Amino acid sequence: MVWEPRIFKDLHQIPRVEHVFPGTPLCAGCGGLESLRLAAKILGNRVVYVNAAGCFTNLASFPFTPLDASWLYTTMGSAPAGAQGVRDALDVLIAKGRLPKEEDVTVVVLGGDGSTYDMALSSTSGAITRHLDFYYFCYDNEAYGNTGVQLSPATPYGARTTTSPCAVLHPVGAMQEKKDIFEIWRAHNPPYIATVSPRFPLDLEEKFTRAAAYQGPKLFLGFAACPTGWLFDPAYTPDVARLAVECGFWPLKEAINGMVTHTYVPKLSPVENYLKLQGRFRHLFEPTLQKEAIAHIQGSVNAYWERVNLAERTG
C-alpha cells in the first residue's frame, strides 16, 4: 500500500509563520535545527520545550532565546520525567479551574540522541508506560555532539567519532550497530512514532499534523545531518540528508498504534554515495579502500529493506 499525504502535497503549503527564530548560536547548516524549525511550524507556540542537555541547550542561552514558546532545561537523563511534571501540573491546574482549558500547552521533550538512545532511556520508558501525553523530538546527530562528538548508541557502524577513532586495532571506527530506538519505542506500544528528515519537509509537516490527533507519547526521530560532527561542508547538509534517505540508510516511516508504514520508497542507491560525502567515513575509502566495512553497511541496509518488503508482501 502506498502511503499518501493527506494535506502537505506542495511546498507552498509550508506555513510561513516561524516559531524558531534566527540568531541562534547553533552551527551554520545544522540539520537538526532545520528539522526543529519545520516541526515548530506545526507545533506552534503554545508549547513547553523540556530540553535535555545537548547542542540545543545553546538555543535558549540567557539572555537570548529563538523561541516564542516556553523552555525548561533538565539533566540528560530526566527530560521525560520533567515532561511528566509539567503535564501533571497543567492537568491539576485545569482540574482545579485555575487554568482555562483553552490555555493548555503541549509538552515537547527536545533531546539529542545521547539522551534519547542512552541516558534518558529508563526515564522515557517510564513515561511511555504511564501513557504520558507528550511529544518526544529527538534530533539525531548520531553522536554526543555538544561535548565534541563522542560515540553514542546512535552512532552507526563505520563512523569515526572522537572516542571511536580509526585506529590500527579497529580501522573501521565505530564497530557497534546503531541502536534501533524506533523499535524500542514501538515495543512500548505508543500511539505514534515517526522518522523525519529536513530534506523531506512535506513528509515532516504531514507527520506532525497527523500526530496531533493522538493522545499519549509521540516520538519523532529527526535526521540531524551535522556538518561539525560528521565533517562535511555546511553547504552539503541537504545532500547528506537526501542521500541518507535515498540509499535506504534513514527510512522515512511512521507507526500508528504499532502499525508501521514506510512513507517514502527510496531508490536504494549505493550507500557509498552517502558515505563519501562525509569526513567521518573517509577512512573507509582512503588511504586503503575498506571494502568489507562498506559491504557490511550495504548489507545491513539491504537486510532492512528485505525485511520491509517481506513484511509488506505478507501483510
Next chain:
Amino acid sequence: MAGAARGAEPSSTNIKEGPAVISVRFHGRGGQGAKTASRILGTAAFSEGFTAQDSPIYGAERRGAPVSAFTRIAKGPIRERGIIICPSLVVVADASLIGDPAARVIEGIDERTAVFVNSPLTGEQLHTRISLPGRLTTLDLTEVAVRELGKRSALSALLGAVAGRLVGLRSESIDHAVAQELADLGVDASIIQRNQTAARHCYEAVSLVPVETSVHRGPGPTPLRVPAYEPPTRGTARITAGPNSAIRSVSGWRTYRPVLRPDLCNGCWLCFANCPEGAITIKPDGKPAVYYPHCKGCLDCVEVCPTDAMTVERETDVTNK
C-alpha cells in the same frame, strides 16, 4: 593547556633572554583553525629551542562562533598562565570578528601591539574603516586557502605561518610544525604537503611589522564596584519577552553570501524550506528574499536551488555586513 617545556637550543631573533615573553593571541571562528594555528606556532617555537605554551578557549557556542587561542614563547620558563590580556601580537582569522564584542579582539591592544588581519584590504584601507590602535598588517589568507587548499576554512597552517614569520621563527620550523600538528589531526599526507606549500607562500608574502616582547603589561588593580540595587523586574524582562535572538546579527559568520537572481527564480520555495536559520522570507510576490543579518552563510539554499538562481559571492568588506 599543552603545558610548558623546553626544546633544543634557541635560535631566533625577536625573543630575548630573561623574563620577556612573546604572547600571541589568535582569534577565529570555530572551524577556521585558530586553535591549531596556536599549536603550530608553539610547536615551531619549541623545535627552535624556546619554551612554548599554547591553549585554546571557546564558549558553549558552536562552529562559526568566536574562538580564541593563546601562544606564549620565551627563552626561559613561562610563569604566566591562562588567557592573554596584553598580547604582543594579535592574529585575526576573520575580520568580521573585530566588531563583535563577544570576540574581544581589541582587548589589550595599544600602539605597540602588532595586529595581523586576514583580509583582502591593505593595512591602511582597514585603518580607514575600523579604528585599531596597533601596527596593522594584512594578507588575504582566505583567498590562498580557497586557491591552494580548495576550502575556505582551512586557515590553520596559514595563520601559524604568518604568526611564525612575525615573531621571527624560521620557515623550516613552521614547515615541520605544520606537518606534525596536521598529522596529529589525521590529515592526509598529500593535503599536509599542500598546506606546507601554502604556508610557505604566506610566510614569504606577509608584510612585517615589529613585534615586541612584553614583560607583562597587565592592567592595574581593578577598583571594587558595589552594584546599585536594581529591582528584579529589570534584569530578567527580556528572556520572558519571546524570540529575542533575532536582534542578534550572525552576518559575521559568513565567508560567502547567497545572492538571489530573481530573474532565474521559479518561486519553488525550496530555499525557504531548507534554510536552517529561517533567514529566508517570502515576499508578497511569492519570491524568496535572504535577510542577511540572519544568514550564517551555510549556503544550503544555493545547494537546493533547482534553477541556480541562488548564487554565491565572497564576503570581502568587513563593514558591509
